[in-house]
Amino acid sequence: MIEVINLTKRYGPTVAVDNVSFDAKAGEVLGFLGPNGAGKTTTMRILTCYLSADEGTAKVAGYDVFEESFEVRKQIGYLPESAPLYTDMGVIDYLKFIAQVRDIPKSQRSQRIKDVVDICGLEKMIQKDVGELSKGYRQRLGLAQSLIHDPPILVLDEPTSGLDPNQIIEIRNLIREIGKEKMIIFSTHILPEVSATCSRILIINDGQIVANGTPDELAGRARGEEVVHISIRGPREEIEAKLEELSIVSDFKRVKSDDDVCSYQIVSQNGKNTAEELFHFVVQNHWSLTELRQEAISLEDVFRQLTGNESATQPPAV
């Protein structure tokens, strides 16, 4: 349904989108993942006909975004970043306005508005002005606006940014629900979000696609090694000396050391029962074990490896 070939967009000397190609089929929920400023928004703006590209082509539902932008715009529902809405309008007036421009026949307008209000949980807000809505409800109204003409394709730019954890989960569930019937492209820089909602992930960095696959495929890439977190009560020097000797440990790092409890992050080869070996190791040395857990290797590692940016990937506490 979406076909992007060699898309390039420059802002002066900066290349925002660099030779990007991908496609997406009906029924997919496609996640754009990348640090801030990676080119996610620019790509979406090109797809929604808000910006033009410098090179390359993009087709949405068979229509070219440059040549037939009018048709493309009919096929897409778009929620721009941070849901810009007219704050001096009433919620219901706003939806009526969008419905009219979206060419929904007059007889069906109130039904469609009721439908999207239900889907997005806006019933209580319908009498209010947009300006009175909280961030979460604005986001929902933006989503309602993008759904009103029942488009086959939805483009959502950071739909969960600025929301509280409960709202994030609600919006995510909504996306998953809607994604059963429609094709959705959404962007985020929050990692758990994509693994929770997407059927496919595109990781973008510096304007280029650095990875493209299902969440499992991408997580699999990082599964070369295993990380175990361990806390041992015992003399520090001795523990560290013995850890050096241990064959299954390929690398370790002291995370914390209190009076007599030391915590380590231990990297080892995959499939060697590291946790079990470490347990025996502690027992044999007559120390005691206060904590032992396997750190989940996830998309975060793939993301960090691919984007080379440790700080951009702080997941929120959800």
Place this chain on the structure above:
Amino acid sequence: MNNIAAIFKKEFRSYFNSPIAYIFITFFLALSAWFFFRGFFLVGQAVMRGFFSWVPWIFLLFIPAVTMKLWAEEKKIGTVEILMTLPIKDYEVVIGKYLASFCLLGVTILLSLSIPITVAYLGEPDGGPILGGYVGLFLMGGAYLSIGMFASTITENQIIAFILGIVMCFGLLIIGEDIVLFNAPNWIVPIFSYLGLGAHFTSILRGVIDSRDLIYYFSVIGFFLYLSVLMVTVQKWR
């Protein structure tokens, strides 16, 4: 047509949902009535010339204030991104917005009819110049609105749009004035005196609505509307 109507409705309502419309109407009526009645009883004639000679200057300050938000605000808060990705043609948005601001002006001008009614009650005015004057107000106001809206497409800052609007309207207003024409090189005088907004207004004020003046005003309105469409399109496909 449907789209133009939708944009018109949204913009017109937004004027009345915010204080802009009320402030505009109140201050326009208060100022114009002040300038009119200040001289009216002194002169003791049932004419409205005083009123019509002041209005272009009142418009100069007030109309850019009405148009400054039309595009600048949309760009500033980002709503333009939803607007321009809707299946709607650029010219439809421009025309819808223009008509909304024109109707606000229309409402204001109609409310000022209290002045000619007063004049007619107190004396026996000549209807021609008053009717002509009102047609002239619509035409001149329409031209200012078109210029002001163009100023708003240039920037995302409403203050800049406001000042730019005033400067452009002012420029077009004074190039036909004698003081400019005296100092201008000879070859440019006929061009300036034709382009000047004020001169055409004066000739309509005499109560004679000449097709040349109509063509002039419609050209100015059309030209700046066209520039607005161009500007909006260029900014989108930049």
